Amino acid sequence: MKGWVKALLLLASVSCTLFAEPALELEGQLTQGSLLRGKVLPGSKVFFNDIELPLSSDGRFVFGVGRDAPLKHQLKVQLNGEEHIKPLTFTARQYDIQHVNGVAQKYVTPPAEVTERIRRDNQQVRTVRKTVSGLPFIFDTPIMPAQGRISGVYGSQRVFNGEPRNPHYGLDVAAPVGAPVVAPLSGKVLLAEDLYYSGLTLIIDHGFGISSTFMHLSRFDVAVGDEIAQGQKIAEVGATGRVTGPHLDWRINWQQVRLDPALLPGLVLN
Numbered sequence: 001m002k003g004w005v006k007a008l009l010l011l012a013s014v015s016c017t018l019f020a021e022p023a024l025e026l027e028g029q030l031t032q033g034s035l036l037r038g039k040v041l042p043g044s045k046v047f048f049n050d051i052e053l054p055l056s057s058d059g060r061f062v063f064g065v066g067r068d069a070p071l072k073h074q075l076k077v078q079l080n081g082e083e084h085i086k087p088l089t090f091t092a093r094q095y096d097i098q099h100v101n102g103v104a105q106k107y108v109t110p111p112a113e114v115t116e117r118i119r120r121d122n123q124q125v126r127t128v129r130k131t132v133s134g135l136p137f138i139f140d141t142p143i144m145p146a147q148g149r150i151s152g153v154y155g156s157q158r159v160f161n162g163e164p165r166n167p168h169y170g171l172d173v174a175a176p177v178g179a180p181v182v183a184p185l186s187g188k189v190l191l192a193e194d195l196y197y198s199g200l201t202l203i204i205d206h207g208f209g210i211s212s213t214f215m216h217l218s219r220f221d222v223a224v225g226d227e228i229a230q231g232q233k234i235a236e237v238g239a240t241g242r243v244t245g246p247h248l249d250w251r252i253n254w255q256q257v258r259l260d261p262a263l264l265p266g267l268v269l270n
């Protein structure tokens with residue numbers, strides 16, 4: 001009997017509270033491509049797989065896992081000389097395969113003279129995505145940046161004119177050229193450039209290493225360094241770069257880790 005009660009108590013402690021002390025709250029889906037938000041007692045240290053996460057003054061933090069991430073991870077919380085480990089088991093996702101024909105050949109196999117430009121574009125994007133600021137906006141509830149049908153999803157693999165390409169990491173919203181793009185969360189503009197593949201591209205910092213990228217725009221309404229508010233018009237939908245029609249391609253990154261915008265906690269999809 002004693003052993004049975006002990007087992008029951010152990011089960012209860014595993015399923016009801018993440019651990020007794022200190023409190024750990026987690027928000028988000030434990031699946032590939034997901035962004036998770038958490039909260040611990042202020043003054044704690046939090047590690048995701050041994051990477052120390054920056055904490056807000058009230059103990060909030062954020063992290064995520066990529067499209068093909070392993071399924072076993074852990075959070076480690078240190079407070080007052082004690083250390084608690086919270087194992088995290090993620091679920092695997094199934095991704096769509098999309099065949100896209102009629103893409104201009106120069107985008108399927110870029111001509112040699114643009115390879116240097118593409119390399120510079122990638123370097124520039126990589127650099128701004130390293131930004132880890134203390135902006136607190138990633139802890140707000142996001143809104144959709146454009147109205148329209150969801151025409152492309154995260155993780156899908158595209159086959160352009162019969163040639164398999166890298167997976168697609170954006171959430172695509174079909175909308176006409178000139179349709180407004182609004183900020184899904186407040187932030188600060190990190191990049192506003194015309195890039196080879198993604199056309200007119202805007203990157204916005206929401207804080208703690210999380211950025212939004214908006215691609216294929218026809219016009220910018222903001223410039224690098226601008227501080228923008230959630231819901232503010234920041235750009236217009238376009239068809240610039242490698243596209244078959246006008247749409248907004250919205251991406252979410254945790255520094256270089258590409259996450260699924262559709263899994264942002266609290267987001268209501270179109």
Ligand SMILES: [Zn+2]
Nearest residue numbers: 152170172249
């Ligand atoms: Zn897209």
